[in-house]
Amino acid sequence: xxxxxxxxxxxxxxxxxxxxxxxxxxxxxxxxxxxxxxxxxxxxxxxxxxxxxxxxxxxxxxxxxxxxxxxxxxxxxxxxxxxxxxxxxxxxxxxxxxxxxxxxxxxxxxxxxxxxxxxxxxxxxxxxxxxxxxxxxxxxxxxxxxxxxxxxxxxxxxxxxxxxxxxxxxxxxxxxxxxxxxxxxxxxxxxxxxxxxxxxxxxxxxxxxxxxxxxxxxxxxxxxxxxxxxxxxxxxxxxxxxxxxxxxxxxxxxxxxxxxxxxxxxxxxxxxxxxxxxxxxxxxxxxxxxxxxxxxxxxxxxxxxxxxxxxxxxxxxxxxxxxxxxxxxxxxxxxxxxxxxxxxxxxxxxxxxxxxxxxxxxxxxxxxxxxxxxxxxxxxxxxxxxxxxxxxxxxxxxxxxxxxxxxxxxxxxxxxxxxxxxxxxxxxxxxxxxxxxxxxxxxxxxxxxxxxxxxxxxxxxxxxxxxxxxxxxxxxxxxxxxxxxxxxxxxxxxxxxxxxxxxxxxxxxxxxxxxxxxxxxxxxxxxxxxxxxxxxxxxxxxxxxxxxxxxxxxxxxxxxxxxxxxxxxxxxxxxxxxxxxxxxxxxxxxxxxxxxxxxxxxxxxxxxxxxxxxxxxxxxxxxxxxxxxxxxxxxxxxxxxxxxxxxxxxxxxxxxxxxxxxxxxxxxxxxxxxxxxxxxxxxxxxxxxxxxxxxxxxxxxxxxxxxxxxxxxxxxxxxxxxxxxxxxxxx
Amino acid sequence: xxxxxxxxxxxxxxxxxxxxxxxxxxxxxxxxxxxxxxxxxxxxxxxxxxxxxxxxxxxxxxxxxxxxxxxxxxxxxxxxxxxxxxxxxxxxxxxxxxxxxxxxxxxxxxxxxxxxxxxxxxxxxxxxxxxxxxxxxxxxxxxxxxxxxxxxxxxxxxxxxxxxxxxxxxxxxxxxxxxxxxxxxxxxxxxxxxxxxxxxxxxxxxxxxxxxxxxxxxxxxxxxxxxxxxxxxxxxxxxxxxxxxxxxxxxxx
Numbered sequence: 001x002x003x004x005x006x007x008x009x010x011x012x013x014x015x016x017x018x019x020x021x022x023x024x025x026x027x028x029x030x031x032x033x034x035x036x037x038x039x040x041x042x043x044x045x046x047x048x049x050x051x052x053x054x055x056x057x058x059x060x061x062x063x064x065x066x067x068x069x070x071x072x073x074x075x076x077x078x079x080x081x082x083x084x085x086x087x088x089x090x091x092x093x094x095x096x097x098x099x100x101x102x103x104x105x106x107x108x109x110x111x112x113x114x115x116x117x118x119x120x121x122x123x124x125x126x127x128x129x130x131x132x133x134x135x136x137x138x139x140x141x142x143x144x145x146x147x148x149x150x151x152x153x154x155x156x157x158x159x160x161x162x163x164x165x166x167x168x169x170x171x172x173x174x175x176x177x178x179x180x181x182x183x184x185x186x187x188x189x190x191x192x193x194x195x196x197x198x199x200x201x202x203x204x205x206x207x208x209x210x211x212x213x214x215x216x217x218x219x220x221x222x223x224x225x226x227x228x229x230x231x232x233x234x235x236x237x238x239x240x241x242x243x244x245x246x247x248x249x250x251x252x253x254x255x256x257x258x259x260x261x262x263x264x265x266x267x268x269x270x271x272x273x274x275x276x277x278x279x280x281x282x283x284x285x286x287x288x289x290x291x292x293x294x295x296x297x298x299x300x301x302x303x304x305x306x307x308x309x310x311x312x313x314x315x316x317x318x319x320x321x322x323x324x325x326x327x328x329x330x331x332x333x334x335x336x337x338x339x340x341x342x343x344x345x346x347x348x349x350x351x352x353x354x355x356x357x358x359x360x361x362x363x364x365x366x367x368x369x370x371x372x373x374x375x376x377x378x379x380x381x382x383x384x385x386x387x388x389x390x391x392x393x394x395x396x397x398x399x400x401x402x403x404x405x406x407x408x409x410x411x412x413x414x415x416x417x418x419x420x421x422x423x424x425x426x427x428x429x430x431x432x433x434x435x436x437x438x439x440x441x442x443x444x445x446x447x448x449x450x451x452x453x454x455x456x457x458x459x460x461x462x463x464x465x466x467x468x469x470x471x472x473x474x475x476x477x478x479x480x481x482x483x484x485x486x487x488x489x490x491x492x493x494x495x496x497x498x499x500x501x502x503x504x505x506x507x508x509x510x511x512x513x514x515x516x517x518x519x520x521x522x523x524x525x526x527x528x529x530x531x532x533x534x535x536x537x538x539x540x541x542x543x544x545x546x547x548x549x550x551x552x553x554x555x556x557x558x559x560x561x562x563x564x565x566x567x568x569x570x571x572x573x574x575x576x577x578x579x580x581x582x583x584x585x586x587x588x589x590x591x592x593x594x595x596x597x598x599x600x601x602x603x604x605x606x607x608x609x610x611x612x613x614x615x616x617x618x619x620x621x622x623x624x625x626x627x628x629x630x631x632x633x634x635x636x637x638x639x640x641x642x643x644x645x646x647x648x649x650x651x652x653x654x655x656x657x658x659x660x661x662x663x664x665x666x667x668x669x670x671x672x673x674x675x676x677x678x679x680x681x682x683x684x685x686x687x688x689x690x691x692x693x694x695x696x697x698x699x700x701x702x703x704x705x706x707x708x709x710x711x712x713x714x715x716x717x718x719x720x721x722x723x724x725x726x727x728x729x730x731x
Numbered sequence: 732x733x734x735x736x737x738x739x740x741x742x743x744x745x746x747x748x749x750x751x752x753x754x755x756x757x758x759x760x761x762x763x764x765x766x767x768x769x770x771x772x773x774x775x776x777x778x779x780x781x782x783x784x785x786x787x788x789x790x791x792x793x794x795x796x797x798x799x800x801x802x803x804x805x806x807x808x809x810x811x812x813x814x815x816x817x818x819x820x821x822x823x824x825x826x827x828x829x830x831x832x833x834x835x836x837x838x839x840x841x842x843x844x845x846x847x848x849x850x851x852x853x854x855x856x857x858x859x860x861x862x863x864x865x866x867x868x869x870x871x872x873x874x875x876x877x878x879x880x881x882x883x884x885x886x887x888x889x890x891x892x893x894x895x896x897x898x899x900x901x902x903x904x905x906x907x908x909x910x911x912x913x914x915x916x917x918x919x920x921x922x923x924x925x926x927x928x929x930x931x932x933x934x935x936x937x938x939x940x941x942x943x944x945x946x947x948x949x950x951x952x953x954x955x956x957x958x959x960x961x962x963x964x965x966x967x968x969x970x971x972x973x974x975x976x977x978x979x980x981x982x983x984x
Contacts, residue, residue, distance in 0.1 A: 008836045012825070019824040251820030255881070258784045258814040259837045260806050423787050424743070434745075441745045 001268075005261045009269025017239055017277060026238050027277055031231075031285040035292045053088060054168035057115055059095040059108045060127035065135050068182035070175075080178040090171050093121070109155060116157050122168035124157040143190055209389070220293070220306050221387035222361045225380045227289060228282050228314055229357045233325045235281025237346050239274045240329035245342035253426065263420040271323075271330055271413065278322035286314065310387035313394065317383055320405040324375070325353075327412030334419035360384065370548040372397040375408050447599075448508040450501065455596020458501050459613035462588060465493040466617050479568040482561075483576045494617065495584035498592040513591035518643035519711065525704050526637055526646035530653035532700035533633065534661070535689035537654070541626050542687055548622055565659070578655035582648045589614040589631065590638040590647045598639075607635035630654060633705075640708045661688045732889060732920040733760040733783065737792035740778050740944075752778040755792065756946040758939050760920050762888065765911065767935030768924040769968065775944040776924035777816065780893045783922065784814040797888055810838065813882030816893030821877045823867035827858060830866065831880050838885035852880050856910070872903035879910055890914055890921045896930065908934060928964045940971055943979075947971040 017023045064070050069077050074092050078084035095108060112124035134152040141147065154176075158169035185195055209217060247253040256266060290306050328349060336342035356376035365371055367385050372378035378401040385394040419425050442454075450458070469489050476482035502509040510516070550558070565573050589610050597606035615628025638647040657664075665679040665688045678693040689697075737755045744750035753775045760766035768776045781787040782794060785805035793800065799807040822830050831852065835845050853859050858880060861873050869877065875895075882890060892911065896904040911934060914921050925931060931938055932952065939949040948955055948971055952964065961967040 005837055008833060012829075012833050015829070016822065016824045250823060251818050252822050254786060254816070255819040255821070255878075257786055258809060258812070258819065259834055260809045260839070261837045262806055427781075427787070437745055445743070445749065 001262065001265055005265040006269045006272070009261065009266055010272045013243055013270055013273035014276065017242070017273060020242065023238055023242065023277065027235060027281045028284060031281065031288045034285075035288045039292050039296060052164075053091050054122040054164060054171060055091050055093065055120075056168055056172065057095060057112055057121040057124040058092050058127075059112050059124060060129060060131065061094045062097055063127040063129055063131040065132045068179060068186055070179055076175050080175045080182075082178075090168070090175070109157075113157050116159055116165065119162075122158070122162075122165045123172055124155075125172055126155040126157065128152055128154070139187060139190060142187060217307050217310070217387055217389060220310070221384045224286060224290070224306065224310075224314060224387060225383035226357045226361055228286050228318060228383070229321055229325075229376060229380060230354070231285040232278045232282040232318060232322045233329075233350065233353055236274050236278035236322060236325040236329040237350070239277045240270075240326065240333040241336070241339050241342035241346065243270045243273065244330060244333035245336035245339050248336075248426075249338045257426070264417050267330065267413070267417045267420050271326055271416070274326035274330055275319075275322045278326050279318050282318055282322065283315075307387060307389060309391070310383075310389075313386035314383060317379055320402060320409060321376075321379055324405050324409045324412065327409050327416055331412055331416035331419055334416055335425055356380075367393060367397055368547075369397070369400060372400045373404055373547075375404055378404060442505055446505050446507055448506060449512045449599065450506050450592060450596035452597050452599050454501060454505050455593045455599075455610075458498055458588070458592050458596070459610075459616075461497045462494055463613070463616055465497065466619075469493050470619055476564065479564050479572070482564050483572065486576050487580060490580045490584035495587045498588035502592050512595045513587055514595070514638055514642060514644040514647075516643050518641035518645050522637075522641045522643070522646045522708070522711070523649040525707060526650040527653045529633075529637075529701055529704040529708075530650045531657065532697040532704060534654065534657045535694040535697040536701065537626065537630060538661070538687060538689055539694055540629060541622075544622050544625050548625075550620075550622060554620055570660070573659055574656050577659050578652045581655060582652035585614065585617070586634070586638075586644055586648045586651055589617075590635055591644055594635055594638060603639055607632055607639060610635050636705070637708060640711050665689075732762050732764075732797055733758075733766070733922060734795045735759070735779075735783075735792070736794075738779065738782065738789055738794060739791040740775075740782065740787065741790045751944050753782075753789075754944040756939070756941065756944070757792075758937075758946070758949055760922055760937070762920045763915060763918045764936045765915050765921040765923055765934050767931045767938040768922065768941055769926065769928070769931050769935075769938050770924075770941035771926055771972070773943075774926075774941040776926075776941060777818075777893055778944075779941070780814070780816065780891050780922065780924055784812055784891055785809055786814075810885070811887055812889045812891055813885070813887040814891045814893075815878045815882040815895055817895075817897045818893075819878060819881075821866040821869070821874050821881070824865060826863045826865055827869075827873075827877045827880070828853075828862045830877060831884050834881045835884045840885060848884060848886070852884050856880050871899060872906075875899060875903055875907060879907065883914070888919060890919050892921065892923045894924055894926070896925065896927070928968065932964055940968060942972050942975055945975065947975055 058071070061071060070080070071077065071092065075087050076090055076092065078087040081087045081089075095112070109126055112121075112126055115121050116124050131152045131154065134149060137149050138151055141149065156169060156172055156176075158172075159165045188195055188197060244253075247256070257263070261269075290311075293306065329346060332345045332349060333342045336345050353376055356374065357380055359365065360371070360377050360380045361384070365377075365381065367381040371381055378397070382394050382397050382401050385391075385397075466489070469492075473485055473489070476485050499509070499513070502512045506512045565577075593613055594606055594610040597609045611628045611631030611634075614631035614634075615624040615626075618624045618627045634647045634650050637650055638644060669676050669679050678690055678696075679688055680690055736757050738753050738757065739751070739755050740753040742750045742752055756775075756779065758766070768779060770776050778787065782789050782801060783796060785801050785808050788802055795801070796808045797811040799811060801808050821827075825833070828849070831849055832845070835849060840848060853862065856876050856879060858873075858876050861869065861876070864873070866874065866877070879895075882892075890911075895911075896907055899907065908930060911921055911923065915936075923930075923935060935952070937949070937951050938955065940947045940955075948958070950958065955967060956962055956964075959967050959970065961970065
């Protein structure tokens with residue numbers, strides 16, 4: 001790789017971007033103008049919103065006591081508002097009094113309800129006809145030292161369907177609180193008791209942030225990380241589209257590709273340019289917002305200046321963040337034919353990132369190891385901690401966040417380089433959208449095994465169908481219902497699509513689904529491997545649960561599920577929980593999906609991707625993570641033996657053990673107490689296996705995997721699965 | 732200088748399945764020679780030249796350029812060639828000088844040697860008046876000059892021109908053809924694809940007639956005229972193509 005080529009490409013791209021008015025507008029002009037203008041606009045709009053009065057219907061004015069006063073003219077008494085000028089924000093209208101006893105009044109409550117419902121009023125306040133009378137009785141009883149009758153209650157009517165009605169309700173509540181306060185004071189006076197009796201005890205408050213210079217930093221710690229990351233992404237977005245899709249559109253990409261610069265050098269030159277503009281956008285936006293905040297907001301209570309050390313943290317975090325976003329944008333933009341197409345493709349990236357960035361802020365998520373391992377989210381949490389002044393906490397979780405971001409960045413760069421090396425991407429021509437033609441092409445041009453795209457589609461179909469089935473199917477009440485649910489899901493949602501697609505989209509469903517006999521010892525070895533690996537899997541599971549603890553709802557669901565199995569015979573549980581998934585899931589994940597991803601020739605990548613799909617089909621995140629790791633082992637068995645049988649055997653034994661580990665180990669230790677140094681069935685955390693068992697099992701598993709590794713590759717005997725791939729990549 | 736043996740290229744095509752763009756074509760071109768690829772639109776000329784300039788990888792066959800293999804030594808191949816086609820545009824937001832300088836630097840030129848070479852190329856192609864003009868403001872003829880300058884700034888032994896005169900007016904096209912003839916004088920090996928008979932007659936030392944990815948005939952113009960007993964190149968071209976179409980429909984029946 002020639003650094004001088006990267007340097008020249010970088011210099012050229014920077015100059016190119018600096019001469020592009022659109023980019024400069026987005027990156028420099030917008031942030032400098034945006035925040036002052038936005039601040040002004042918000043101030044204006046909020047004034048408008050605050051000044052709008054609400055209309056309230058008061059029913060039964062004549063039943064309101066005169067002391068303390070509530071109503072004055074067509075408003076509540078000004079003293080019931082803070083500040084009193086706000087009294088004009090509630091406009092009162094009174095329901096007519098029913099003087100004539102000859103005409104019985106319609107139910108005033110339901111009438112008021114209808115009036116609010118149809119938007120005639122924003123809220124209504126109704127006093128019952130005996131309100132004043134009962135209140136007087138209550139006060140008299142109080143003065144005589146007796147317990148009075150129940151305090152009468154007025155009725156507030158409002159609707160949560162409109163924001164204005166909710167505002168009216170809030171104002172009414174406020175007024176009512178203050179009136180109540182006055183009423184109690186009046187009671188104390190009537191009872192000749194001092195008012196101080198009623199004085200609340202006000203606590204003294206100390207804000208320790210003042211000592212560390214983080215006073216009022218909470219608001220910044222919520223806003224700035226999100227702002228920084230979102231602008232880093234937006235700043236990467238526009239240059240990426242211009243540098244890749246734009247070059248294709250303008251016809252200069254072919255010029256560049258025919259120069260001696262390597263594709264990787266071109267990609268790195270472009271990546272560094274995008275990173276630079278992404279960082280610049282983020283810095284300018286945060287600076288502009290920070291300055292505005294400093295000047296305007298810091299005068300308000302609760303707002304402090306941005307802590308300086310936090311700003312340094314943000315500057316450091318910006319480098320990996322912009323690298324990650326730039327590489328992702330570059331890869332996506334390289335795929336697009338035109339800038340317009342590029343913008344369509346980048347939208348999903350933006351939509352995917354927003355929740356990851358915003359969720360930690362709105363949900364009050366804690367910074368822990370599990371959360372720090374989620375891309376983007378971890379970085380927001382670490383930055384939040386740093387801005388709040390918790391440097392020790394931020395430093396503690398910096399390594400995992402940095403590792404995840406760096407790994408994501410490397411993968412994204414590799415993907416972008418791969419895009420630039422793929423001629424079908426670089427010289428992609430506009431195909432017309434014709435579903436019939438495309439379906440015909442799928443069936444006509446099918447190969448022995450599916451394409452990677454078919455495998456990905458199958459995975460996505462299974463995931464979506466699984467989700468829909470999970471939501472639509474009623475939760476089973478007993479074991480037979482549970483068995484039917486599992487059977488239906490496994491057959492129709494998991495195995496069904498894979499087998500159907502294997503018959504429709506491939507010439508050899510048998511080769512695709514790996515339906516051949518392995519060496520006779522392989523299934524036995526797979527069963528022993530599942531047993532040997534089981535303690536290690538349990539340890540992994542415990543680790544995952546510690547990292548991402550189950551919430552109470554899911555824990556209860558799992559307990560309910562366990563309760564369903566207990567009355568069922570063992571063979572039935574094994575058939576439903578072990579045999580059915582072993583057959584159906586293996587056909588889908590190690591059959592169709594693994595074969596499809598092996599088309600590119602990259603076996604390990606195929607194993608990992610198929611395992612990831614396998615993991616995702618498990619509805620609980622913690623199960624997904626463990627299943628994905630187990631899926632890698634099963635995928636390896638399938639690849640080494642070119643047969644689905646060992647994979648199914650492993651899966652069956654693994655699931656059966658998971659369902660029976662506790663009772664079986666209890667049986668074993670009861671029978672042979674000497675084995676207690678290996679097993680502890682009564683352990684509180686569900687860890688049945690002691691460390692010697694885990695280690696011994698692990699060593700045995702390594703030995704068995706080594707045996708699988710030495711097996712002659714099953715595919716070498718028959719047609720190798722990735723044979724057509726070789727000719728395909730040569731094209 | 733250029734050796735092409737059994738060059739084959741397939742593309743995936745939604746409508747027709749696998750599309751054979753080139754079906755085993757072979758030819759060789761020597762230094763100081765202009766080699767013409769003559770064929771109608773869609774014959775496979777652009778695909779062949781993109782493979783020669785390492786933009787595409789061949790499905791089968793071998794191609795060497797100045798001794799380097801296009802598949803295994805692609806970056807060395809790109810150092811030997813100057814490639815220009817209707818699809819190699821100039822940068823809108825760069826001046827002529829900046830653009831040529833950028834490509835010269837990617838080819839490893841630097842310092843005084845770079846400046847001297849650029850002055851020489853700008854003088855030879857009479858481009859000094861557009862030195863500081865942005866690509867976006869150039870006329871088609873100016874852009875074409877910049878593209879030629881970009882393709883030859885590193886003084887490559889091989890120049891590949893794919894339909895280089897497409898869309899040019901008579902004056903600019905004529906000037907370009909003259910530049911190509913000069914390149915031959917300098918001992919360059921020029922591969923030149925076109926569908927215009929006049930250009931072939933005027934320039935090419937050897938010519939290959941390509942149609943639907945097949946090579947129908949190859950040789951010097953004199954050899955072709957003698958072999959097919961036809962003096963008019965246009966007639967000869969039509970005969971070959973009709974004969975090939977006839978055999979194809981015969982095979983299909």
